[in-house]
Amino acid sequence: MEHYELTIVGAGLSGISAARRLIKQGRENFILVDKGKSVGGRLATRRVAEGKADHGAQFFTVRTDELEDEVKGWLDQGWVKRWFGEKYPRYTAVDGMNRLAKQLAEKTPVSLHTKVSKIVQLNDVYYLYDDAGNEWKSDKVLLTMPVPQIVELLKNSNVEVQPAALKQLKNVYFNPTYVGIFQFKSSTRLPENGHVDEGLPIGVERLVDHQKKGISKSPIVSVYMEGDWSRRHYGEDYVMTLIKENTEKFFDWDDLESEQLKRWRYAEASKTIEQSYMDLTGEGTLVAAGDAFLRPTDKAGRTRFESAFLSGKDAAAYMNW
Numbered sequence: 001m002e003h004y005e006l007t008i009v010g011a012g013l014s015g016i017s018a019a020r021r022l023i024k025q026g027r028e029n030f031i032l033v034d035k036g037k038s039v040g041g042r043l044a045t046r047r048v049a050e051g052k053a054d055h056g057a058q059f060f061t062v063r064t065d066e067l068e069d070e071v072k073g074w075l076d077q078g079w080v081k082r083w084f085g086e087k088y089p090r091y092t093a094v095d096g097m098n099r100l101a102k103q104l105a106e107k108t109p110v111s112l113h114t115k116v117s118k119i120v121q122l123n124d125v126y127y128l129y130d131d132a133g134n135e136w137k138s139d140k141v142l143l144t145m146p147v148p149q150i151v152e153l154l155k156n157s158n159v160e161v162q163p164a165a166l167k168q169l170k171n172v173y174f175n176p177t178y179v180g181i182f183q184f185k186s187s188t189r190l191p192e193n194g195h196v197d198e199g200l201p202i203g204v205e206r207l208v209d210h211q212k213k214g215i216s217k218s219p220i221v222s223v224y225m226e227g228d229w230s231r232r233h234y235g236e237d238y239v240m241t242l243i244k245e246n247t248e249k250f251f252d253w254d255d256l257e258s259e260q261l262k263r264w265r266y267a268e269a270s271k272t273i274e275q276s277y278m279d280l281t282g283e284g285t286l287v288a289a290g291d292a293f294l295r296p297t298d299k300a301g302r303t304r305f306e307s308a309f310l311s312g313k314d315a316a317a318y319m320n321w
C-alpha cells in the first residue's frame with residue numbers, strides 16, 4: 001500500500017498552490033488527488049467546436065505582494081496577461097484559465113479520477129479510500145475542496161475532529177452559479193475587451209466574449225447568472241430559456257450555433273472564515289483550506305482566485321514536516 005507523508009485532496013488552485021509550496025521546500029513524498037479528469041477545479045475551460053470558453057473564474061486580481069511576485073513570473077512565462085481595469089487590474093490566462101492551472105501543476109505528483117470517499121484515522125496514520133476501492137496511507141491530509149464537500153467527507157469518515165472546528169465549517173454556505181455557454185456564427189456586439197458586468201438585467205452577473213478576450217478563435221460567450229438567481233432557479237429545467245430571455249437584447253439569437261449550460265453547485269461562499277486554513281485536529285495532521293479561508297488581513301472579503309492561492313500556500317507552510 002502506498003504511504004505518503006501528505007495527501008492533498010482537491011487539485012484546484014488551493015491544492016496546486018499548496019503543492020507548489022511543498023515542492024519549493026524540497027518535499028517529494030506527497031500526492032495531490034482530484035476526482036476530476038483534469039486539475040484546476042473552478043479554473044475551468046471548455047472546448048466548443050473550434051473555440052474555447054472559460055466557464056469558472058474569468059480573471060483574477062492581485063492585492064498581495066506574494067501573488068504579485070508569482071504573477072511577474074507567470075507574465076514572463078507568457079501564461080497570463082493583463083486584461084482590463086486600472087485600480088486592481090484583471091489578469092487572465094492567455095490560453096484559458098484551466099491551462100494556467102495545468103501549467104502551475106506541471107511539476108506536481110497528481111492522481112486524477114480519484115474521489116476520496118472516506119478517511120479513517122488509525123494509530124497516527126490516515127487511511128484514505130477512493131470510490132474505486134483504492135486505499136492508501138498518509139501521515140497528514142490537507143483538504144481543499146469547497147467547505148460543504150469537506151464537511152460531507154468528514155461525515156463519512158472516521159477521524160477525530162475538534163467540535164468547534166467542525167461547527168465553524170458547517171456554518172459556511174456556498175451559492176451555486178449557472179453559466180450559459182453560447183457559440184455564435186459571427187462576432188458579437190459586446191465591447192472590444194469582451195467583458196460586461198455593468199448595466200445588466202437583474203440576475204445577470206457578467207457576459208464574456210472569449211474571442212474578444214483573446215482565448216478563442218470563434219465567438220463563444222459565457223453568461224454568468226448571479227448566486228441568488230442561480231439558487232432560486234436551481235435544478236429547474238427551463239434555466240437556459242430564462243438565461244436567453246434575460247440577455248435577449250445583447251445578442252442576435254438567430255446567429256446562435258450551439259448552446260450549453262454549466263451548473264456549479266459550489267461557486268462562491270456566502271460567508272467566509274477569517275483564517276487562511278483550519279487545523280482540524282489541533283496537531284497539524286488534518287487541515288482544511290480553500291478559497292473560503294481568508295487571511296484576517298484580507299480586505300476584499302470574497303472567495304476568489306487570490307484567497308485560494310494564499311490559503312493553499314499558508315496551509316502547506318503550516319503543515320511542513
Ligand SMILES: Cc1cc2nc3c(=O)[nH]c(=O)nc-3n(C[C@H](O)[C@H](O)[C@H](O)COP(=O)(O)OP(=O)(O)OC[C@H]3O[C@@H](n4cnc5c(N)ncnc54)[C@H](O)[C@@H]3O)c2cc1C
Binds near residue numbers: 043061114177306
Ligand atoms: C462561475 C465561477 C466564476 C468565478 N469567477 C471568478 C473570477 O472571475 N475571479 C476570481 O478571482 N475568482 C472567481 N471564481 C472563484 C475561483 O474560481 C475560486 O475561488 C478558486 O478557483 C477556488 O479554488 P479552490 O482550489 O479553493 O477550489 P476548487 O477549484 O473548487 O477545487 C477543489 C477541487 O476539489 C476536487 N474535489 C472535490 N471533492 C473531492 C473529493 N472527494 N476527492 C477528490 N477531489 C475532490 C474538485 O474536483 C476540485 O477540483 C469563480 C468561481 C466560479 C465557480
